[in-house]
Amino acid sequence: MELVFVTGNIDKVREIDHLLGENFKIKYLKDLGFDEEIPEIYPTLEENASAKAFYIYERFKVDCFADDSGLEVEYLNNQPGVYSARFAEIEENIKFSSKKALTEANIEKLLSLLKGKDFRKARFRTVISLLLGGEEYRFEGAVEGEITEEKRGEEGFGYDPVFVPAGYGKTFAQMSLDEKNKISHRSIAFGKLVEFLSNRQDLLK
Ligand code: IMP
Numbered sequence: 001m002e003l004v005f006v007t008g009n010i011d012k013v014r015e016i017d018h019l020l021g022e023n024f025k026i027k028y029l030k031d032l033g034f035d036e037e038i039p040e041i042y043p044t045l046e047e048n049a050s051a052k053a054f055y056i057y058e059r060f061k062v063d064c065f066a067d068d069s070g071l072e073v074e075y076l077n078n079q080p081g082v083y084s085a086r087f088a089e090i091e092e093n094i095k096f097s098s099k100k101a102l103t104e105a106n107i108e109k110l111l112s113l114l115k116g117k118d119f120r121k122a123r124f125r126t127v128i129s130l131l132l133g134g135e136e137y138r139f140e141g142a143v144e145g146e147i148t149e150e151k152r153g154e155e156g157f158g159y160d161p162v163f164v165p166a167g168y169g170k171t172f173a174q175m176s177l178d179e180k181n182k183i184s185h186r187s188i189a190f191g192k193l194v195e196f197l198s199n200r201q202d203l204l205k
Helices: 010-020 045-060 081-089 099-113 177-183 185-199
Strands: 002-005 025-028 064-073 121-132 135-147 163-165
Touching: 002 010, 010 025, 010 185, 045 064, 045 081, 045 121, 045 135, 064 081, 064 185, 081 099, 121 185, 135 185, 177 185
Parallel strands: 002 025, 002 064
Antiparallel strands: 064 121, 121 135, 135 163
């Protein structure tokens, strides 16, 4: 059974392919010869995940799924949310030349907005939109936690150095990948997708 993962990131594809096992063949955008940017223009993770999946479904008429993730900080009315990847560029009229510089600036902006605040609750959330025969199924994973006052740890990516999951005394960046994967928003959402697909093979062509 073939499913297209609407992503250009081969690492994400390998991870899900490994979880789904032999019964599924996961393809990704490169396999379709598709290398355009799909615009992510909506204000919610749900709408962006859906829009990406429908974009590819309508173009290629293939069963597919897309994901969208972000950090939601309660004091900031759940921002940066869909803008997590380029938080420091939003409303600032700056373009960062490297991903590393942008990540640093994103974290700095977040910490400065929360400076002196005690209320630091936040969550990472992932939404997956799966389209089978044009019918949509959604899956969500979230991990609750808090934003630290300064960066801690070297592992991971994005906001990992400033996010401590609830019940843990260390940031995601102080955890090994295995440790993070046991509790992360992405693993939870993909776990639900895998469970659904494994139980509902009748829906697949
Ligand atoms: P994406 O939808 O998976 O590309 O995630 C969008 C953005 O959210 C990333 O560029 C990061 O800034 C942030 N983000 C999502 N997941 C994580 C995570 O596990 N750790 C740190 N940052 C994350």
